[in-house]
Amino acid sequence: MRLTGKTALITGGAGGIGSATARCFAEEGARVIIGDIDTAGCDSVCAEIREQGGDASWFFVDVKSEEQIAALFASIRERHERLDILVAIAGGDLDPFTPPDEITGSAIDSNLGLNLRSCMLCCREAARIMKHQRYGRIVTMSSLVYRGAQGQFSYAAAKGGIAAFTRSLTMTLGSSNITVNALAPALVDVPVFRKVLGRERWEALLRESATRYPLNRVAQPLDVAKAALFLASDEAAFITGQILEISGGARL
Ligand SMILES: NC(=O)c1ccc[n+]([C@@H]2O[C@H](COP(=O)([O-])OP(=O)(O)OC[C@H]3O[C@@H](n4cnc5c(N)ncnc54)[C@H](O)[C@@H]3O)[C@@H](O)[C@H]2O)c1
Numbered sequence: 001m002r003l004t005g006k007t008a009l010i011t012g013g014a015g016g017i018g019s020a021t022a023r024c025f026a027e028e029g030a031r032v033i034i035g036d037i038d039t040a041g042c043d044s045v046c047a048e049i050r051e052q053g054g055d056a057s058w059f060f061v062d063v064k065s066e067e068q069i070a071a072l073f074a075s076i077r078e079r080h081e082r083l084d085i086l087v088a089i090a091g092g093d094l095d096p097f098t099p100p101d102e103i104t105g106s107a108i109d110s111n112l113g114l115n116l117r118s119c120m121l122c123c124r125e126a127a128r129i130m131k132h133q134r135y136g137r138i139v140t141m142s143s144l145v146y147r148g149a150q151g152q153f154s155y156a157a158a159k160g161g162i163a164a165f166t167r168s169l170t171m172t173l174g175s176s177n178i179t180v181n182a183l184a185p186a187l188v189d190v191p192v193f194r195k196v197l198g199r200e201r202w203e204a205l206l207r208e209s210a211t212r213y214p215l216n217r218v219a220q221p222l223d224v225a226k227a228a229l230f231l232a233s234d235e236a237a238f239i240t241g242q243i244l245e246i247s248g249g250a251r252l
Contacts, residue, residue, distance in 0.1 A: 002233040004029035007080045009072075011063055011122060012090030012141070014041030016190025020221035021087055021228050026054030028229060031080070034058040035072050036090065063090045063118035073125035085232045086126040087139045091115040092192075093155035100153055108154045115158035120165055123180070127173055136178035137232045140166045144186040144247050159184075163243045170241035179240035181231045186247035187218040214249030 008025050012018035013034030019041070026032045026049040034042050034056065042058035049056035061072045076083050091114055095107040119140050130136025143159040145152050166182040173180055187209050194202045210217050227246050230236055 001029035006084040007031045007082055008085035009033045009083055010087045011035040014038040014045055016192060017188055017221045017224045018089040019045045020225040024225040024229050026056055032056040035061040037062050064113050066121055069121045082133050083126055083129045085137045087228050088119045088122045089141045091141055095154055097151040103153055111154035112158050116161040119162050123169060130178045131176045134177050138180040139228050139231045140182045142182040142184040142243060144184050144245060146184055167241045174240055181242045183224060183227055184243050184245045185219050185224050186250045188224055189218055189220055219246055
């Protein structure tokens with residue numbers, strides 16, 4: 001088991017990629033804490049992990065709120081005394097496909113707030129704990145759109161910001177034995193898309209997208225979870241400042 005004795009916080013752990021990561025980390029022996037707004041989702045992921053003999057708990061947090069993020073980390077300090085791993089996954093595109101001449105200031109604020117600002121604040125809190133214990137693994141959630149994406153302006157800017165922030169953080173936290181890396185997945189087959197688009201449209205989109213990926217399929221949540229596991233494990237002790245594209249070779 002690669003994470004025995006480690007305490008890991010996974011924000012967005014009730015979602016498609018986050019829940020796969022939570023399950024995967026628990027199977028590898030981590031004590032998993034999920035931070036999310038989806039309380040029913042948190043309950044069911046934690047129950048599933050516990051049924052399999054794992055250790056999981058959750059904390060309600062809206063990552064758009066600095067106060068709620070601070071409360072989450074205060075609770076971790078109090079209940080667990082340490083935090084070895086942060087995987088900051090919570091996020092999503094709140095303003096997809098708005099043409100560039102119709103973008104609004106409030107939509108920009110929302111997308112940067114949910115994705116970039118929340119990541120920066122979670123990393124700040126994690127760094128405070130990890131510097132003190134002189135150990136940490138931080139994994140942030142960018143996206144392949146960090147390279148730029150047609151029709152995803154504020155989301156691409158947020159994910160690009162996360163990539164730049166991740167690399168910047170690396171330079172400061174390395175001397176405290178903290179690694180910081182970002183995940184940059186291309187399209188991932190998560191339930192939320194199926195729900196929003198309907199099964200038929202989603203499956204047609206999956207088939208069409210797969211033709212553009214050298215591996216001829218899009219990612220499953222577990223593909224991303226396994227990459228997060230590697231970066232969070234001691235096998236990746238000398239890897240920091242990387243933006244790991246989990247893309248099946250797309251857009252090479
Ligand atoms: N699915 C993809 O194709 C894809 C590709 C690249 C990157 N990503 C990124 O991966 C992450 C996870 O996305 P997913 O595909 O699993 O979608 P998802 O919607 O299943 O997961 C997102 C999770 O974040 C939580 N969340 C949303 N707003 C929150 C808030 N304000 N506070 C706390 N939690 C909140 C949701 O409840 C959910 O559990 C996101 O950051 C997304 O941008 C996804």
